[in-house]
Amino acid sequence: MRALLVDSSAPGRLSLGTAPDPEPAPHQALIRVTATSLNYGEVAFGLDSAPDGAVLGWDAAGVVERAAANGSGPAAGTQVVTLMPDGAWAELRAVDTDLIGVAPDGVDPAALATIPVAGVTALRALHRIGPLLGRTVLVTGATGGVGRFTVQLARAAGAYVIASTGAPERDGALLRRLGAHEVVGAPEEAAARPVDGVVDLVGGPRLVEAYETLGEGGTLVAVGHSAGQGEEFPFGALFGDQGRHDRSIVTFFLLGCTGLGRDLGWLAQRVAAGELDPGITWRGGWDGAAEAVDALLGGRLHGKAVLTFDA
Ligand SMILES: NC(=O)c1ccc[n+]([C@@H]2O[C@H](COP(=O)([O-])OP(=O)(O)OC[C@H]3O[C@@H](n4cnc5c(N)ncnc54)[C@H](OP(=O)(O)O)[C@@H]3O)[C@@H](O)[C@H]2O)c1
Structure with a gap:
């Protein structure tokens, strides 16, 4: 799969590359990621400490590619919003089903991607x-x-x-x-x-x-x-x-809180209904990651940066 990899030699310490597809555990669904948003913590601290080649990222919106083997969580084809300690900056991610929120159909994935860390916190x-x-x-x-x-x-x-x-x-x-x-x-x-x-x-x-x-x-x-x-x-x-x-x-x-999937789904409904403004102040493709990281660390965002992934 394509992914944004930690690369200490690249601007923003990120470069586009490929990584092995994730292998979901029985309680995990495989998600095809459509959008991710950046958070201060993962950028300010994660990028400095992770080894080259790692796939980071907490927030991702996407669609269930393959439902969890144990029968929990949403079915294939469902639009979802997800939170995990890593793996969001890639085309595919494996997510615990209790960290998945079901989103209404037709919501802008970029808006959904702002929800996990910022909204649930x-x-x-x-x-x-x-x-x-x-x-x-x-x-x-x-x-x-x-x-x-x-x-x-x-x-x-x-x-x-x-x-x-x-x-x-x-x-x-x-x-x-x-x-x-x-x-x-x-x-x-x-x-x-x-x-x-x-x-x-x-x-x-x-x-x-x-x-x-x-x-x-x-x-x-x-x-x-x-x-x-x-x-x-x-x-x-x-x-x-x-x-x-x-x-x-x-x-x-x-990440010490439990039961977050329910909150993700509730917030997705509020965003879909136009009751919550996701606060997107920077939007771009995968190749814009370095610019977004620079704006975030430079204190120029004052809102959420979202990267959308092309199919
Ligand atoms: N504990 C957790 O589990 C958890 C979860 C999520 C986030 N966080 C932390 O919560 C904080 C906010 O997250 P965020 O995603 O909202 O970050 P953010 O988008 O970067 O916003 C941080 C805001 O804090 C203010 N600020 C930034 N640097 C400052 C400074 N040096 N002095 C005074 N004010 C400053 C600015 O607001 P104004 O322009 O309005 O002053 C800025 O918009 C971050 O530190 C993040 O790591 C912690």
Whole structure:
């Protein structure tokens, strides 16, 4: 099969080549991939550490080529969206059937390909906060792939949504269109405080500032670490008096979550219905991978990059 291979000598450390077809285990379906989207983690860290010739990639939309031998999962010919720790950047991938979401027919595969890491992370991070109806949620790094889904889902769930971004003047209109009630630079600028929950996609000093906005019983879900800096809390930040009782910070790891296939399918339906904007800001073919990687690592994407695979 054709694949994007890790190649330390190529621009973006990726080159087009061929790899052996995957051999699905009995609980895996074979998927013919039509589109994939890039994620910060796999590009920033995976490409540096993987050996030459490896096939990486977490997100893929496609069509079931061969159903799982054990009878689980969708039938051949079904349009699906899939998530695995590797193998998405290739024409064929073997996927555990519990990591497959069934998509409605006729949906743009590029839109579906944005869902796995970005969409499901947003959904699960919001679940971790708890009920959102009538609650206030702050999202940092709101213009990124995960951030855009988080803003939209929090709004759909009935929360008052505060979007924090590095460039509120540039991104304000976009984030309001996605559902934010307030768009701020630093979290401390939020008018609606204290907040009940934070989905932090940046880490470092942003996380510390965001924690300060939490009210009693509030939860900060530490999802992203794009800042590349540690978190240093000033003395007193972890006191529990003055409405700060029982605040918590929880870590998050998408691939540690179970039951993701159901979420993939639910999100695919929302995207198909036009209720969720997939936030595609870069689109190209396999041969554009180096350009997309460069834009992602250069912080110029502010949304999802999607590669579509020709037949
Ligand atoms: N723990 C997990 O399982 C898990 C799952 C998915 C993603 N993640 C992590 O979550 C983060 C967001 O993912 P993503 O796919 O949305 O990434 P992304 O598309 O690259 O977006 C990240 C956003 O963070 C902000 N940002 C980036 N660099 C920054 C910096 N140095 N200082 C301050 N803000 C910065 C920017 O938002 P603004 O322009 O709005 O400021 C950017 O759009 C990444 O760190 C990713 O690795 C973790």
